[in-house]
Amino acid sequence: MTLRERLQEDMKSAMRAREAERLMAIRMLLAAIKQREIDERRELDDTEALSIVDKLIKQRRDSASQFIAGGRPDLAEKEESEIVFLATYLPEALPPVEIDRLIAETITVVAASGPRDMGKVLTALRPQMQGRADMAVVAEKVKARLSS
Numbered sequence: 001m002t003l004r005e006r007l008q009e010d011m012k013s014a015m016r017a018r019e020a021e022r023l024m025a026i027r028m029l030l031a032a033i034k035q036r037e038i039d040e041r042r043e044l045d046d047t048e049a050l051s052i053v054d055k056l057i058k059q060r061r062d063s064a065s066q067f068i069a070g071g072r073p074d075l076a077e078k079e080e081s082e083i084v085f086l087a088t089y090l091p092e093a094l095p096p097v098e099i100d101r102l103i104a105e106t107i108t109v110v111a112a113s114g115p116r117d118m119g120k121v122l123t124a125l126r127p128q129m130q131g132r133a134d135m136a137v138v139a140e141k142v143k144a145r146l147s148s
Contacts, residue, residue: 003049003089004033025085032056050131053089060086090131099133103142115146 001009007030014023032052037044044052060079067076094102102125106112110120121142122135129138 003046003053004030006089007033021081022085025082029053029056029086029089047127047130050090053086054131054135057083057086057090092132094129094132099129099138099141102128103138103145107142107145112146115143118142118146121146 007026011023011026011030014026029052032055033044033049036048036052060083064076064079064083067073067079103121106121106124106128110117110124112118112121118139122139125138125142126135129135
């Protein structure tokens with residue numbers, strides 16, 4: 001079952017159960033996927049859809065921290081609940097040992113020799129790790145590995 005099919009089924013069940021917040025989050029995610037498909041004039045695969053889920057989670061985290069800084073814990077709580085819901089669509093997170101192994105393996109495969117090859121390494125890693133690891137953390141690990 002593709003991510004889009006799963007979202008459609010979850011939307012139907014949220015409608016039946018009259019879960020307004022969950023339904024709103026599903027519709028927001030489907031709209032973001034549809035918008036990107038329209039922009040690119042093609043249907044997205046699951047990896048690309050997962051990148052949208054990841055992006056929305058990062059946006060919600062940023063918004064929640066800004067709401068807390070602005071003294072609006074009620075709005076921050078709403079953002080946090082959306083994060084929890086959106087995270088259910090991400091695959092299981094990779095353990096740090098597995099991330100390190102994939103980084104080492106990819107560096108060998110692309111024959112990276114220094115920090116200027118960081119882009120090649122990250123491009124090769126992205127499909128394997130999308131939604132399963134924070135790419136900012138992965139980029140830091142790759143940078144440290146290539147600098148040494």
